[in-house]
Amino acid sequence: xxxxxxxxxxxxxxxxxxxxxxxxxxxxxxxxxxxxxxxxxxxxxxxxxxxxxxxxxxxxxxxxxxxxxxxxxxxxxxxxxxxxxxxxxxxxxxxxxxxxxxxxxxxxxxxxxxxxxxxxxxxxxxxxxxxxxxxxxxxxxxxxxxxxxxxxxxxxxxxxxxxxxxxxxxxxxxxxxxxxxxxxxxxxxxxxxxxxxxxxxxx
Numbered sequence: 146x147x148x149x150x151x152x153x154x155x156x157x158x159x160x161x162x163x164x165x166x167x168x169x170x171x172x173x174x175x176x177x178x179x180x181x182x183x184x185x186x187x188x189x190x191x192x193x194x195x196x197x198x199x200x201x202x203x204x205x206x207x208x209x210x211x212x213x214x215x216x217x218x219x220x221x222x223x224x225x226x227x228x229x230x231x232x233x234x235x236x237x238x239x240x241x242x243x244x245x246x247x248x249x250x251x252x253x254x255x256x257x258x259x260x261x262x263x264x265x266x267x268x269x270x271x272x273x274x275x276x277x278x279x280x281x282x283x284x285x286x287x288x289x290x291x292x293x294x295x296x297x298x299x300x301x302x303x304x305x306x307x308x309x310x311x312x313x314x315x316x317x318x319x320x321x322x323x324x325x326x327x328x329x330x331x332x333x334x335x336x337x338x339x340x341x342x343x344x345x346x347x348x
Contacts, residue, residue, distance in 0.1 A: 176206050176207045176208070176316075177204060177205070177206055177207075178204070178205045178207065178313070178318075178346050178347060178348050179202070179203065179204050179205070179346070179347045180202065180203040180204070180205065180217075180321070180344050180345065180346045180347065181201075181202055181344055181345050181347070182200065182201055182202075182203070182321075182342045182343065182344025182345070183198070183199065183200040183201075183342065183343070183344070184198070184199055184200075184340050184341050184342035184343055184344075185197070185198055185199070185340070185341050186198065186199045186221050186223070186338055186339065186340040186341075187290075187338075187339045187340075188223055188225075188290040188336075188337070188338055188339075189290055189291060189335075189336075189337040189338075189339065190290060190291040190292070190293045190294075190297075190334060190335040190336060190337065191223065191225075191290040191291070191293065191335075191336055191337075191338075192225075192227075192290065192291075192292060192293060193225040193226065193227035193240050193290075194223040194224065194225040194240065194241075194242055194290060195223075195224075195225040195290040196223065196224065196225070196290075197221060197222045197223035197224050197241075198221075198222055199219055199220060199221045199222070199340050199342070200219070200220055201217055201218050201219035201220060201342075202217070202218055203215060203216060203217035203218070204216050205252065205346070207315060207316065209257075209315075210254065210257030210258070210315040211253060211254050211257050212251065212252070212253060212254075213251070213252040213254070214249075214250075214251060214252075215249070215250055215251065215252050215266065215268070216247075216248065216249045216250075217246075217247070217248055217268065217270075217305075218245070218246070218247050219245070219246045219247075219327075219340070220243065220244075220245055221243065221244045221245070221246070221338060221340070222241065222242075222243050223241065223242050223243070223244065224239065224240065224241045225239075225240055225241075225290070226238070226239055226240070227239075227240050242274065243274065244272055244273065244274040244338070245272065245273050245274075246270060246271070246272045246273075246303055246305070246327055246338075247270045247271055248268035248269060248270025248271075248303065248305055249268060249269065249270060250266060250267045250268030250269060250270075250305070251266070251267050251268075252264050252265070252266045253265050253266075253267075254311075257315065260312065260314065261310055261311070261312055262310065262311050262313075262314070263308070263309070263310050264308070264309055264310070264311060264323075265306070265307065265308045265309075266305065266306070266307040266308075266309075266323070266325065267304075267305070267306060268304065268305040268307075269302070269303070269304055269305075270302075270303055270304075270305070271300075271301065271302055271303060272300055272301065272303040272327065272329060273300050274299050274300055293332075293335035293336060294332065294334075294335055296332075297329075297331075297332035297334075297335035297336060298329060298331055298332060298336075299329075299336050300329075301329055301330065301331055302329070302330045302331070303327055303328060303329050303330065304327070304328050304330055304333075305325060305326070305327045305328075306325050306326055307323050307324065307325025307326075308323060308324065308325065309321055309322055309323020309324065309325075309342075310322055310323070311346065313346035313348070316348060317348050318345070318346055318347050318348045319345075319346055320343070320344070320345055320346075321342075321343070321344050321345075321346060322342070322343050322344075323341075323342055324339070324340070324341040324342070325339070325340065326338065326339045327339075327340070
């Protein structure tokens with residue numbers, strides 16, 4: 146219980162920081178950059194679904210060389226193999242499902258004057274999955290990424306933590322590479338997504 150309360154306290158603190166940054170930062174059109182990205186994703190405790198691919202778009206409002214406000218939309222397509230057992234033997238069924246995430250948050254850059262800048266992202270948002278997802282992850286014989294708790298939710302408020310490097314200097318375009326994890330706030334141990342992305346920032 147204490148661990149859960151601590152986790153929720155950290156989420157609340159992150160939400161407060163994001164809200165303060167959104168309220169106090171200048172939103173000028175000449176600070177806006179956009180991004181396109183795609184990559185691979187690994188699922189954790191997602192039942193029969195264990196990995197897949199993803200793609201998305203985002204925007205960034207640069208408040209300076211170090212801090213940026215960001216928003217991202219991501220689509221995940223997950224797949225896996227589910228074993229079926231019958232009185233005549235067993236066979237594997239290939240299953241697929243999709244999920245969508247939308248988030249707002251902060252990006253913090255290290256070494257702001259470097260040609261390659263490491264960064265970390267913190268975002269809060271929401272995740273929604275299609276109806277096809279629900280019947281697959283509830284199968285009691287699910288293999289792959291692990292069987293989730295039956296009481297865990299599959300959609301809802303989500304938090305994202307990501308680290309990466311970018312060749313897009315302040316106010317310019319460039320490539321970036323990052324990896325992270327998207328967790329559901331109410332049950333972070335289940336239905337977790339860990340994407341690895343490569344993309345292009347456009348100025």
